[in-house]
Amino acid sequence: MAPELVGCLIFKRQQDDKVLWGVIVETEAYSQIEEGCHGYKRRSKSNESLFGEPGILYTYLTYGIHHCVNVVTGQKELANGVLLRSLAIPNEDERIASGPGLLAKRLSLNLSHDSLPLSIENGIWITCKPSNLLKAHLVSTTRIGISKAKDLKWRWYLHSSRSVSKRSQGDRQPSISQAWIPSTSDLL
Template sequence: MKPIPFDFYARPAEVVGPDLIGCRLVKRQADGSLFWGVIVETEAYSQDEPACHGYRRRSPQNETLFGPPGRFYVYVSYGIHHCVNVVTDRDNWANGVLLRAVALPDEPERAAAGPGLLARRFGLDRHHDTLALTGENDVWLAAWPASLARPTLVTTTRIGISKGEDLPLRWYLQNSRSVSRRAKGDRMPARIDAWSPSAQEGR
């Protein structure tokens, strides 16, 4: 459960996004135990495309997205649910990866299959905005287990947006049943593979 170092995040979102698949979102609870899940779906956003929050202007609401990388950017979507993003690339350039879905050990496979469900299950909200992810706090991202081969990903378009929807900037773990929405024609897998949280426990 060692935190991913800063240099990992200091790259463009479209590079970090697929590399986050298979990594773990980890939260240290009040009793000292670790609550975690495998990241199975991400989306990338960059200042040079219209779906990004920083596309038009910099504001107090989106300031975190402009860097430095390696921090959470958490916003409220439609005034209803929180969305958790990882800030990437460099200072003064809005760039980040939305964590869309996480697979949790010993819980229903769709308990965190969507940004709002993910944030709610991990108890993440605007109070976690700007929080560093590199080990200084009680929430961080950990690398995929070295004992496992890299997972097979599906690259497809983003969802839930009205601009830039044709860009292939969403990735998900093909064999996961915890993805929020599969690409057209991609069937739900019937089996549990090595990247399921249960298979990773104890590694």
């Protein structure tokens, strides 16, 4: 699911009832079969939602200060999730949600959203990729910021986005004129 989520739109209803949206431009996959996953060794109160129904959020606090958000995937009772690493948000600084902590902060997501099903009724939802991104070039590379199973190429990002948190070695950031930038036409 991780590469499938790149290019999809995520929407979040804010406290003022306005809807903030962005394009998911970077993801990482995690599965209980590998040591980088929070559910690898055991199920606990803090990672319980990672074992839940596909389509719910698994949120956690990293380094005691940054919230991170995963979409639970796979099947119930098996720990599988996709970490949302970066968003491109129209009409905002290209780096405002570039990294999992910044993404959660910009969308105002925290531990209170853990186990929340993605739905319009719950105020956070994901829709399919816009047609202009259906065949976009994705880069597959190793995950970032983990010490175990770090060689797995389970991170994907939209090559043409300047909002990616960290590009793979040798992959140069596109110039502003060559970069894909989200706009309201992506909603159509």
